[in-house]
Amino acid sequence: xxxxxxxxxxxxxxxxxxxxxxxxxxxxxxxxxxxxxxxxxxxxxxxxxxxxxxxxxxxxxxxxxxxxxxxxxxxxxxxxxxxxxxxxxxxxxxxxxxxxxxxxxxxxxxxxxxxxxxxxxxxxxxxxxxxxxxxxxxxxxxxxxxxxxxxxxxxxxxxxxxxxxxxxxxxxxxxxxxxxxxxxxxxxxxxxxxxxxxxxxxxxxxxxxxxxxxxxxxxxxxxxxxxxxxxxxxxxxxxxxxxxxxxxxxxxxxxxxxxxxxxxxxxxxxxxxxxxxxxxxxxxxxxxxxxxxxxxxxxxxxxxxxxxxxx
Ligand SMILES: [Zn+2]
Numbered sequence: 314x315x316x317x318x319x320x321x322x323x324x325x326x327x328x329x330x331x332x333x334x335x336x337x338x339x340x341x342x343x344x345x346x347x348x349x350x351x352x353x354x355x356x357x358x359x360x361x362x363x364x365x366x367x368x369x370x371x372x373x374x375x376x377x378x379x380x381x382x383x384x385x386x387x388x389x390x391x392x393x394x395x396x397x398x399x400x401x402x403x404x405x406x407x408x409x410x411x412x413x414x415x416x417x418x419x420x421x422x423x424x425x426x427x428x429x430x431x432x433x434x435x436x437x438x439x440x441x442x443x444x445x446x447x448x449x450x451x452x453x454x455x456x457x458x459x460x461x462x463x464x465x466x467x468x469x470x471x472x473x474x475x476x477x478x479x480x481x482x483x484x485x486x487x488x489x490x491x492x493x494x495x496x497x498x499x500x501x502x503x504x505x506x507x508x509x510x511x512x513x514x515x516x517x518x519x520x521x522x523x524x525x526x527x528x529x530x531x532x533x534x535x536x537x538x539x540x541x542x543x544x545x546x547x548x549x550x551x552x553x554x555x556x557x558x559x560x561x562x563x564x565x566x567x568x569x570x571x572x573x574x575x576x577x578x579x580x581x582x583x584x585x586x587x588x589x590x591x592x593x594x595x596x597x598x599x600x601x602x603x604x605x606x607x608x609x610x611x612x613x614x615x616x617x618x619x620x621x622x623x624x
Pocket of ligand 1: 380568
């Protein structure tokens, strides 16, 4: 999908006058057309129940959605993928009080240290991920009582297990940072995924015996079992510069806590650069270091979690 292709006829060019003390230039700024969500089947689902996992208490879960963020220079925009097309039904999902498999309404998370990045020591990447989780936990409108499940070397990753990249169908925590995956893992999510996707968050949902997504609190949203976050090891990750781990982790953890993408993307034709309005952690493309929660990020978070666990 070439979402950056110029569809001039369909877009209204915006002219922006840029003044400097010496000259006046005109720069064309184009809004980037939002790509339609993608729909994918889980290949193993064709035979029936192969994609179903049973949690420790016997509840069945499957993968419902993935949201990915792209690199700024990748010529692709971040997007949403829905698995096992259900038409217009249940395209959004949230956690439900009293439904967590660990039996608490506190939000648990786990950092899998068995899939470290090639670029930085695992202690450094874990610290960055923990800082990003603390940032969300510290938003004052919500009381997530977030806690980290201690690393114990277990295999994690429902989605990675389905596609032969190792892992486990078992629940580990509400939000799991599953680690750094080889580039080809991301080609299963989108064309050119290995070259464009920095990170992805999968939403796993509870299903009944017929494969229907449960909505036990009748809020029109499917009930989340847990979420899984994977990082693309093809990119050069770092702590505080380049592709900054904390920045991407903060974005993915936003998805982990039920936020979608936010902000309109614009491309400056002259230099090809993309920027977002407003700039936010939840923008669909990486745009440099961003480790603080912004106004819109804060608003999105508070609308999801402000009354938790009483919603
Ligand atoms: Zn994203």
